[in-house]
Amino acid sequence: MASSNAPDAPHAASGGTPLKEEIRVKKQLLKDRARDLKRIPVPKMQEALQKMAAMLKTCKKAKNSDEAIRAFISRIDTLEQAIFQPILTEYRQATIGLTEGLTMGLHDLFDEVSKAISGNLPKSKLSPFNTVDVRAPLENVTSVMDEALDALTDKGRMKITLARVRSRSSSEVREQLDLCEPGDDIIGGPHDDGDLEPHVNEILKICPRFRILLLGRSGVGKSRLINRVFNIAEAEVSDYRAGSADIEKEFTSPQNSRFILHDSRGFEYGDESKLNDVKSFIRYRTRKGLKESKRLHAIWLCIAVPSGDERLLETGDEEILGMDVGDVPLIVVFTKYDLLITKAEDIADADWEPTNPKCRVSTLAYEEYQRICQQPLQEALMQFRDRPRARCLHRHISVEAHYDNLVLNLIRTTAEQVGTDVRATWAIAQRVDAEMSRDASIEIGRQTLSTTLYFKDKRLEKCLRALHFDTVTAWNFYDPDNCLRSSDVTKLLSAIVAELGDDDACTDPSADPNQALIGGLSQVGHAGMTVFGMSPAATAVLVPLAAVALLARWIFNVYAQMQVITASYTNLHLTDTCSPSSPSVLRCLMAYIIDINFVLWKLFWFMRKKGGVQPLTEVIVNDIMEVFNASEQKRRIHQAVRDFLQTSGPMARLKGDAVLREVVRLIKEFCQESA
Structure with missing residues (x-):
């Protein structure tokens, strides 16, 4: 009969499996993952896998540490589910790689784990008959693992998934594993050929915080x-x-x-x-x-x-x-x-x-x-x-x-x-200097627009969403529900700038996408007003659901015209008559970029006036946009865009940075405290 004061051996896990058996199974799992993931270009991962196995070996001689051992095993299971399995699912294909951001993130994760284990393993080899209390060391290690994994995945919000991203330096579409936020309706689904990676993501990969x-x-x-x-x-x-x-x-x-x-x-x-x-x-x-x-x-x-x-x-x-x-x-x-x-x-x-x-x-x-x-x-x-x-x-x-x-x-x-x-x-x-946020948005947008191949062969809808994402990220509102990143906001802003497309209206609505949009909205507008009790001024903002398809058609058709313009300009055959709708496209693009910055500028000061730390809501965002849509500032912004394109010739509009310089000038003119 065993002595009552003998050291406790590892007991059965909560699921009924003896803890010693659980330890053996997890050691084998770590050994298998070290073999399976040998091609991953993250040396720290291999180092951490070996040290986690060594930590489990120490657990076999543990006393009074069952709960801490189970917690450590649970963290290994978390790594298996959040890191190893998502990678193995796709990485067995030789053509699949990891983005630089994911590679760096995995290095940081496993470097932290490796250092934590090194600082908590016994310093000398244990004799066969010695036991050790590993409770405190394991608690230290599991705490580090939790913090490191939270930092990598943004506390579980980001998942490792297969993403298709167009290179910013060429038109190549590369398929790589990356950390993505599920359900992000701004960038699009990971398997969407139309994906565009917002430029701000490249900046934040270098320094996310x-x-x-x-x-x-x-x-x-x-x-x-x-x-x-x-x-x-x-x-x-x-x-x-x-x-x-x-x-x-x-x-x-x-x-x-x-x-x-x-x-x-x-x-x-x-x-x-x-x-x-x-x-x-x-x-x-x-x-x-x-x-x-x-x-x-x-x-x-x-x-x-x-x-x-x-x-x-x-x-x-x-x-x-x-x-x-x-x-x-x-x-x-x-x-x-x-x-x-x-x-x-x-x-x-x-x-x-x-x-x-x-x-x-x-x-x-x-x-x-x-x-x-x-x-x-x-x-x-x-x-x-x-x-x-x-x-x-x-x-x-x-x-x-x-x-x-x-x-x-x-x-x-x-x-x-x-x-x-x-x-x-x-x-x-920082969330004090509105001008600094504005200028960050401008600079990120400037870098985005300077790489023309980035937008090659892309639907305008995707281009606008990438630009929209860059702008919203630069302003960094406390927006836990992602109200500003919603595709609905992109569509609402598209509806606001749609009036600029009507300046070149043709008598045949089918020949002008903007005319078709406006005609379609007029058919659903009264119903929307009846259901929602909207004023006529609000219908361009609080667009009825029936208008969403019309908005999508407008975006697609305008971009189809833009393709003709771009091709003509590239071959230096553009004249005043070769593409009569080119000012329409540019007006809408310019106004969209200026409008979103102005809306966020006003939103910044509105939230500042409210005081405290308050999250954005859909009601606040929609109210701000409704006020903007009926405002004198919107009329002046859109008129300034019209004036610029009317006074500049077609080559001046498209050559060099003329349009970009004008966009920047107008953002700074309207987004200042005196405005």
């Missing part, structure tokens, strides 16, 4: 700063910062997925070991050769404006300032500038004028800031003049009301200092 390190003592206002810049709930940041003081731990928010935060979490610089951890982290995350998505992109050292005679910089601050961080910008952010304004109001016996930077209160506050913040900082930096040091700048901010310009200054300074490969990601991640 902006990685920022926040340093500073407790109480300086770091949580509120992050809440303000990225427009997320402050409670999210506070909950994260209240956790373990591990600077390696990443904070990401479901309300804004385009940034990663690392935080010193309020450690005091008197703690030498924690300061060394921060310095080691900075050295690792700023080293050359590290993949862009893993590098730090900016460091904000937050210091509260002194309220008395206390020392501005602690020893730890100075050590951080003296570090060589390469090309990563280090910005000293002096928080709570509003305290200096309050003090200046008392001295001047006057109220602050937020819109007048030259008022007496503003002048006094800034002079005090120079004395107690700027000058001591410059003196501290002088001690590092003989060695490489951080690219250090300083900005002052407050997150209180009426200090938006100071936060804007910090955001724009960060944008100016970061590398070109991540500047677009920063512009997308």
Whole structure:
């Protein structure tokens, strides 16, 4: 009879299979996958498979660890279902490959798993009769596996699937495995020959999230700063910062997925070991050769404006300032500038004028800031003049009301200092500067339109959807239901610009796709108005379902005409009479791009006025579009497009960047605060 105090052996799993047998089966599975996936160009995958098998071998000698072992086995099953099986389903075909983004993502996933297991395996070989408690090591490993898999799949929203994507540098369509969001009706189904990959996806494959390190003592206002810049709930940041003081731990928010935060979490610089951890982290995350998505992109050292005679910089601050961080910008952010304004109001016996930077209160506050913040900082930096040091700048901010310009200054300074490969990601991640979002949309669109082969032989509908996706992604609204990415929104905007096609109307509706569209809408419009109680001005936005087929036909027919125009222009045979509908096509294309940017501009300020962290809804989006459709701004935008095409000849319209320059000019003219 066994002794009652003998070490526990692995028991039966919940399904009835003995745990030892489960361990043996999973070890064999990992061995099989290492063989099956040998051709995958991800060496870290093979390394991680071997280490997971080694971890299971250790589990055979485990005591008091059944629950942790089952959890680890469950994560292996998750990898099998989410990673191995989807790849094996298609990868057995020699012609199928992996996109660069998926390859890099798998490398990161299995690198994290491999490092976690290496740090938790027993350091020495166990004797045949020894047992080991693997509960804590397994819990550490499974936690890392969960976080790494969530990062790869966007917490399960992205799936590995076969995608057909047209190369942006040629007309070739390549079939590759990639991470896709099921049911995405903007890009289209993975087996649709008409697929176009939005250009923004290529940008985000290089750097999907902006990685920022926040340093500073407790109480300086770091949580509120992050809440303000990225427009997320402050409670999210506070909950994260209240956790373990591990600077390696990443904070990401479901309300804004385009940034990663690392935080010193309020450690005091008197703690030498924690300061060394921060310095080691900075050295690792700023080293050359590290993949862009893993590098730090900016460091904000937050210091509260002194309220008395206390020392501005602690020893730890100075050590951080003296570090060589390469090309990563280090910005000293002096928080709570509003305290200096309050003090200046008392001295001047006057109220602050937020819109007048030259008022007496503003002048006094800034002079005090120079004395107690700027000058001591410059003196501290002088001690590092003989060695490489951080690219250090300083900005002052407050997150209180009426200090938006100071936060804007910090955001724009960060944008100016970061590398070109991540500047677009920063512009997308921040949610304070509408002009930066607008300009990011313009630049992404410019890169998209500059590659003509990208649109070759494509239906206009697909081209518009790719451009639409690029634009919506650049503005980065909190849109959990994907209201803006819905194909319905594309169709509604198509209906709004359809009026521009009517300028070249022929008497025969069948000869003019826009005339056919308008005629068709008139037949269903009254029914829609009756059912939905719509005003006539709203019918172009809240299009009845019966009109969807007409809209699709309009898009197809307009593009058929565009093919003739493009062919004529390519052969230099285009004349004023060879394609009378060419201005119609260009008007609709130009107006669509300008309209969507203007709608998002107005939506940005509408949500800002609502305040707080609020998700978009279909009602909000439809209301904004309805107001736009009946607005004077829409009339002026569409008239400006008409005027441009009427005053420019056919060659001027199509040659070079004339149309693109005009689109950019009109977006900037109408999407500004004065508008």
